[in-house]
Amino acid sequence: MSDSNTTDFTNPSTFILLGIPGLEAAHVWISIPFCIMYVIAIFGNFTILFTVKMELSLHEPMYYFLCMLAVTDLVVYTSTLPNMLAIFWFNSREINFSACLTQMYFAHCFLAMESGILVAMALDRYVAICHPLRHSTTLTNPMVAxxxxxxxxxxxxVILPFPLLARQWPYCRTNVIPQPYCLHIAVVNLACADTHVSSYYGLFVQFCLMGLDVIFIGVSYTQILRAIFSLPTKDARLKTFGTCGSHLFVILAFYLPGIIISLLNRFAQNVPLHFHVLIANVYLLLPPMLNPVIYGVRTKQIRDRLLRLFTHKRA
Structure with missing residues (x-):
């Protein structure tokens, strides 16, 4: 392995992942919370999938979308975190060029899917609360599929151009990526060519795709909140708000770190690189861990099913 930051190549066979630059001495300690997050995410999301499968009363659009969310979270974790732990534990920093592009594709692809699923869940909550009589006829199983x-x-x-464009650029400056995994902008920044096409397309995905998703979710929840506050009693308002409270937490956990990253990149250039990398890791890894915890704790049907399951086993 060559540790040189400036090698003469146009198509590198490998990239070097630095992990978290500036905190290499603390990699083992940093890996502990990451490993705990991994265990919680794997166990929690598989629990959600098992619970929905076993409980017939949960065979509804909301829980079908929740299962889709669990699958996307599992793929995001599986495509990135094992590689990160290998860097933290074994200093295994090399990654094949094609493997790097594949990791990039899967990470961005399933994050885009997760955003789309959150939109679908917002649509489900909108129909269920604002047009309850139409819910069963509008969101049928074929429509959910x-x-x-x-x-x-x-x-x-939408994400397919990311690796296709990244593959065609020449890389003659460095093959060192200051991240623990391959992300689009981190790879493209290494190219020694005019990569404005990749940069502009990345902005298009971020602002047009994700931005439109945020707008749609915002409009949906504006209508939902209007419907909730128009209910006649406080108990009815609290009960109805509770049915979409979990989804609101998940939305904030997914989009808020992304907004923080955008603000840091534009207005906090003096912030240390390792802080940027840590925030990016939070954006990628926190939602898949929080989603099953939030839904497991706040969704009564899932909580009751799990309690019955554990009570039955003890009996």
Missing amino acids: KIGLAVVLRGCI
């Missing part, structure tokens, strides 16, 4: 397929195809197609 079509929405899920649309979300998957949108993520796969």
